[in-house]
Amino acid sequence: MNDTRPLWAVLVSLAAVGPILLSDKRPNLREAWSFIAAALKFGFVVSLLPAVLAGGTPECKLLDLAPGIALHLRADPAGMVFALLASTLWIVTTLYSIGYMRGGKSPHQTAYFASFAVCVSSAIGIAFAANPLTFLLFFELLTVATYPLVVHNRSEEAVRGGRKYLAYTFIAAQCLLVAVVWSTFLVPGATFQAGGFLAASGATPAQLRILLLLFMIGIGVKAAIMPLHGWLPAAMVAPTPVSALLHAVAVVKAGAFGCVRVLVFIFGPSLLREIGMDWLIASVAAATIVGGSLRALGEDNLKRRLAYSTVSQLSYIVLGAALGSPAAIAGAIFHIAAHGFMKITLFFCAGSIYTRTHYTEIAQLAGLGKRMPITMGAFTLAALGLAGTPLLAGFVSKWNLALGAIHSGNEVFVAILVLSAFLNFAYFFPIVYTAFFEGDKGETVRFDETHVAVWLPPALTAVAALALGMFPDFFWSFYTLAWTAAKAATGLG
């Protein structure tokens, strides 16, 4: 059974790169290509959803990459969550990018849209990769495609940020390569398997521990697990849509998704417990959750605060995958989607503020809530969601994570989740407060939003975050998909 839709979903944006590059002189045509590719990609991914919900795994094997290892794409529930997220957000981000880039008269837009398309292709490839080598291929493609985005504005600072990004990711890439090669050596021709495929490898626990560490270093750099997060704040020099892409759609999210793949689909919860690494990974994740939040508290630059918030939030996913009980895994996978919608809203808002006012510091935002009510409203909604307020998407994932922590007998992590929620409020609330309740009272304030292409996307994603909070299966069936994957991984399905 060779269903080529996963392949098309990957290729369609890759195919758009050529036309985008060739339409350098005609921006409208160039953006039209982006939209067409985004719409087609979304169509392909959504068309896979019924089959996956019905319990199928549409897959296609293409040419061989190595003896016995094909370029193998497969749409499983966990992968679908990430693919749906990425393809949905690509459409929104394309709309936003057009508004932002043209509004700011940003140079090098063609390179931007082309790299963006490659990034999204890689993200879908990572989502649908069925074996470690295919995963690695798209993961490294993503690394390279992100570099032009990080150095987008060609400033000295951007180049430095780019170097830091390269240093982190390429060292990690070597670890990941060795880990992938090693895993294919231990279990030749293995594909990702809910519950892990390494259990039958016959490797000693010590070897497996080293292998796991190599994997986690290789992927953890992208997932910005502390202490491997150093590149992420440095990459904040990039334009805001890029940051949105980095954090919510592709790069960091791909890292978090990769951690789920490694912990749940290569090792599996039971093997992880057997070699005694579940607790270690969970602890590192917990430390990152708290540490990231603390660093966020200390940042006065809006984007940098959001960056550390990402560091903290993505470790929820790692934590859930490491805990390994059904609810924890489901919460982790759901959080991939939930965090995506909320964090992209926040970045969109930061960008929208920047295009209108060129403000980057939190203190400058005073009174902005009245000038830009839609933007700041969306921001507030998303911030509340990330902190875990009920009725918003973040609550669903955290509720499940907390349940999962209790089920797996690690109640201490519930305390971490609660602590993190407080910290989240602590670093988001001042922003909201400053925007709405500070500022010069006497000044006449009027409605002052930017272009519709800039304020509409965050409004849409904020509404989506709200919808996901009240109806977790809203449109994309994220919740069902997450639970299907979690049950299969823990042997409940």
Place this chain on the structure above:
Amino acid sequence: MSAFYEIANYWGVAILLLVGLHGMLARPNLMRKLMAMNIFQVAVILFYLSFAEKTGASTPVAPHGLLHPLAADFINPLPHALMLTAIVVGVGTTGVGLALLVSIYRRYETLEEPELLEKMRRENA
């Protein structure tokens, strides 16, 4: 003492090799380096010719009328033939080397390496 004479050729080979190597590494003059390289190559020729030798054997030309020539009675001709080729190759190498030296001398007017390096450095600056 006789043992020494038996392998005297090989001592010669070793000495020539070392002389050549020393000349190539330590001599500052490029022409001397080229000559040292020739000495180095000659060492190998001597080496081949030495092991082609057999005690009591003669030149590998079968006298007229000898019906059953024994290999043991003649020295091995193949190394000689090989070394003929090696000599030709060596001449070719020396020729190219000399041509290079001529053009280096025309350009820099010296073949002393320190002086040459100094001139090249000065040109670069």
Place this chain on the structure above:
Amino acid sequence: MLLDAVPFQDTIGLAAQLIRRAMPAMVLIPLGAAMLSPILAARSPRAARFFGGGALLLNFFLSLLVSNLVWWQGPIHYHFGGWAPPIGIEYSVDAVGAMMAPLVAFFALLSFASASRLEKEWTPSHGGAFQALYLLLSAGLMGIVVTGDLFNLYVFLEISSLSTYALVAAGEDRAKVAAFRYLIIGSVAATFWVFGLGYLYALTGTLNMADMAERLPAVIGSRAAVAGLAFIVAGLAIKMALFPLHGWQPDAYTYAPPGAMPFISAIMAKVSAYALFRVLYDVFLKAGPAGEALELLGWVAALSILAGSVLALGQRDIRRMLAYSSVAQIGYVLLGFSIGNAFAVTGALLHMVNHAVMKSCCFAALGAFRAKTGRADVDGVAGLAKEMPWTAAAFTIAALGIIGIPPLCGFFSKYYLIRGAVQASAWPFVAVFGVSSVLGTVYFFRIIESLYLRSADQGAKREIAPLSVIAPALLLAGLVLALGVFSQDVVGNFVPIIVGAGGPS
């Protein structure tokens, strides 16, 4: 009607016979063309270019025919003068040779057109002499690949070396000094080879590779055999430019005429590595265990990889940097040979092909940059991506390939090498591959940064690079991608034969 009369099998057999008999032509065609080229060039440079190009094209087709025959019916042999080895000299092409021969012919053909075009001040007779040397070089390299006789190999080694000395000397002024140094050290290398061969000949009484492999087991324990192998390996290590015997290569690569570089950088070291492969695997490993020698070689290779990468970091001149990068990359090949299991050897052989394509692409693109700006240092290429987007993209693809980004071809050779090292539990070597890739990222991204992120130096001279220079770079960049995506076709076609044919297991 005529064809119907001959049974199909016979037609094939006849073709096979014809191809087998045409084997000497693989060397003779470029050799003959080398003789005629200067005479022709004196009358019409254009005709000489077409003539030389035609000869190389013919040679490429012939080598493809020979490889296909080898893939189809196994190793083929040609005995000169009808004298069967070990008495006569033979040409023999096995599966690995079938991979190398088209490779040599392809790269000779590829940059021939652009080679003499890049030098504007050359007279027609300069061009003719240059072409003659170029053709002579390809004849020598092809000879090394096809010959089955160790002394014959020495002669071809010297033919290729002598023509390379002269080719390098044809570059800028300093090239003469670089060429002379190369001549001295290259002759030492060749002399080492003959010297080592002398030991082996004295022990076994034969010069034919296959015959020597049969006779060696009886004497493998003797110190003379070890000394012979040591001299041969040392000689080839100089030719391959392994650290610390690499000293000649950076100067030669830097000052040689840019037109010759895509060919020299792609093939010279590879052919020496191939000669080493034959000595190690066709002669010595068949004769018995050479494990310790191999392990020692592995450490030499690892040192070469690390030292080459580190030295490349410090270079501002891109040609010099690429030369040091080659020191590291040829170490990959040797390390693969040294690890010695099927995956590692596959990786090493694959890397010979892949690195040839990638490094040649770098030099071709660099030649185009240099034709445009007259400079070849990191600052000199600043901002060129705007004016030469295609060439810059080709360079970037090749650089990413050398770093080892999937799905470019460099990734796959690295995959096999690491796979082999993991299988052999050679963890230090696994680490060496990783470190080298990271260092590669550093030195290549400096150039990529300069190409794309910096703005161009306005005062520099700007000329249009000829299409014959840019086209090879683009073609090679396409190959970097194609060889990566379809690496299984490359591996699947020649590796099972290698592994099956008494190679490593």
